[in-house]
Amino acid sequence: MNLLTSLIPSLHRSSVVRRGHRDEKLGATVKPAYTVKETDEAFGLTVHLPGVAKAGLEITAEEGTLRIVGRRAWSRPEGWTALYRESSDATYLLELDHDNAVDLDKIRAELTDGVLRVSLPKAEAIKPRKIEIA
Amino acid sequence: MRLVRYTYPQTRIAPASLFARSPWAGLETEIDRFFNSALTDFTGPNHTEPRFAVDLYEDDANAYVRAELPGVKRDAINVEVVDGYLNLAATREDGTAEQPATTRFSRSVALPEDVTPDRVKATYADGVLTVTLPKKEAAKPRKVTVQVS
Numbered sequence: 333m334n335l336l337t338s339l340i341p342s343l344h345r346s347s348v349v350r351r352g353h354r355d356e357k358l359g360a361t362v363k364p365a366y367t368v369k370e371t372d373e374a375f376g377l378t379v380h381l382p383g384v385a386k387a388g389l390e391i392t393a394e395e396g397t398l399r400i401v402g403r404r405a406w407s408r409p410e411g412w413t414a415l416y417r418e419s420s421d422a423t424y425l426l427e428l429d430h431d432n433a434v435d436l437d438k439i440r441a442e443l444t445d446g447v448l449r450v451s452l453p454k455a456e457a458i459k460p461r462k463i464e465i466a
Numbered sequence: 467m468r469l470v471r472y473t474y475p476q477t478r479i480a481p482a483s484l485f486a487r488s489p490w491a492g493l494e495t496e497i498d499r500f501f502n503s504a505l506t507d508f509t510g511p512n513h514t515e516p517r518f519a520v521d522l523y524e525d526d527a528n529a530y531v532r533a534e535l536p537g538v539k540r541d542a543i544n545v546e547v548v549d550g551y552l553n554l555a556a557t558r559e560d561g562t563a564e565q566p567a568t569t570r571f572s573r574s575v576a577l578p579e580d581v582t583p584d585r586v587k588a589t590y591a592d593g594v595l596t597v598t599l600p601k602k603e604a605a606k607p608r609k610v611t612v613q614v615s
Contacts, residue, residue, distance in 0.1 A: 382519075382534035382593035405592055411525035415578070418519035419534055446536030446593015 358401060361425035368428075372460055375434065375452040381424050382446040389443055391450070393436045400426040400448070433458045518571050520554075529581050529599045535571065536593030543590060545597055547583040551576055552597060 366379040381389070381402040388403035402424035408414070430452070438453040523530040535543070537558050544555040552575045561567035581599045588597045 380536040380593070382536040385592050406594065408523070409525075412523040412530065413525065414521065414523050415529075416520075416522040419521055419532070445538065445590075446534075 358423045358425060360420075360422040362420055362422040364400075364402065364424045364426055366426060372454075374454055375430075377428070377448075377450040377452060379424075379426060379448040379450070380446065381443070381448050383419075384424065384443070384446060384448075386443055389448065391439075391441055393434070393439065396429060396431045398428045398430055398434070398450075398452070400424070400428075400450075402448075516569055516571055518573065520573060520575055522575060524578060524601075526601075528601060529578050531575055531595075531597040531599070533573070533595045533597075534593065535590075535595050538571075538590075538593075538595075540590050543588075543595060545586070545588045545595075547577070547581075547586055547599070550579070550581075552599070554595070554597075556595075 364379050364381050366377060369376040369378075377398075379400060379402075383404040383406055384402035385405040388405050390401040390403075392399045392401075404421060404423070407421075433455055434452045435455045439450065441448060441450040443449075519534045521532045523532070531552055531554075533554055535554075535556050535558075537560075538556045539559075542557045544553075546553045546555075553572070554575070555570070555572040558569045558571070559566060560569055577599060578601075580601045582602050584600075586597060586599050588595060590596075
C-alpha cells in the first residue's frame with residue numbers, strides 16, 4: 333500500500349472492509365442502473381450495461397453477495413477527439429447482498445443489447461410456506 | 467479551446483502526498499455515495515423523461531455521436547438530422563407480460579457546423595447507438611505549405 337500503512341500496522345485496512353471499498357483491481361468503477369422484482373419463486377434482476385458484450389461480463393456469487401462486473405467492449409479509436417462526453421469508460425460494478433436467500437445453482441443470466449437479465453431462484457428455506465395449525 | 471464535460475467515475479484517485487490516503491477519504495467517499503444514491507433515487511425509472519448519456523466525437527472526416535440506449539430494438543430507434551441538430555428518439559418495452567410498460571427516450575444533439583446531413587450512418591451494438599456524420603469536403607483540413615521567399 334503506502335509507506336505509512338506499512339510502517340504502522342494498525343492503519344492497514346483489514347480484509348474485512350466495507351463493501352465496495354476493497355482495493356479494486358478494476359480501477360475506477362461506476363454503478364449501473366438496475367431493478368429487482370420479486371415473485372414467490374425467484375428474484376428477477378435487470379441491469380443496464382450499455383457497451384458491455386458477453387466477453388466483458390463477469391458474474392460471481394459468493395458469501396451471500398452477488399457481484400456483477402462489466403467491462404466495456406469499445407475503446408475510442410485513435411483519430412477521434414472527444415467534444416462532449418456524458419458516459420464514462422469506467423467498468424460497471426454492482427454488488428448485491430442477498431444473504432443466502434438465493435439458490436446459487438439455479439441462477440440464469442442472459443445479456444442482450446446491453447441489458448442483463450438475471451433470474452435468481454429463491455432458496456427453499458425462504459420460500460413462503462403454509463403452516464398447519466394442529 | 468474546447469471544454470469537454472466528463473462524468474467522473476466513482477472512485478477517488480488520491481493525490482500523491484505524504485499520506486496517500488487522507489483520514490477523511492473514507493468519510494468523503496461515503497458522503498459522495500450517499501448523495502449520488504439519494505439523487506438518483508429521485509430520478510428513478512418513474513421519472514417523466516428518462517435520460518440517456520450521449521457522447522460527441524469528431525475526427526478529420528466525420529463527427530460521431532454515441533448514445534447509450536440499452537435494451538432497445540433497432541426498429542424502435544429513430545435518427546434524424548434536421549437543421550444542424552441530430553434528433554434521437556427510441557422506445558423500449560419494459561415490464562413483464564402482465565404489465566407492459568413503454569419507456570420513451572428523445573434527445574436533440576447540436577452538431578458541429580461542418581457536418582452534412584447526407585450519407586449519415588447509424589449502427590447499434592451492445593446497447594450503444596453510434597451515428598456517423600460525414601463532414602463537408604471543404605471543411606476537411608488540407609495542409610498547405612507556404613514557401614517564404
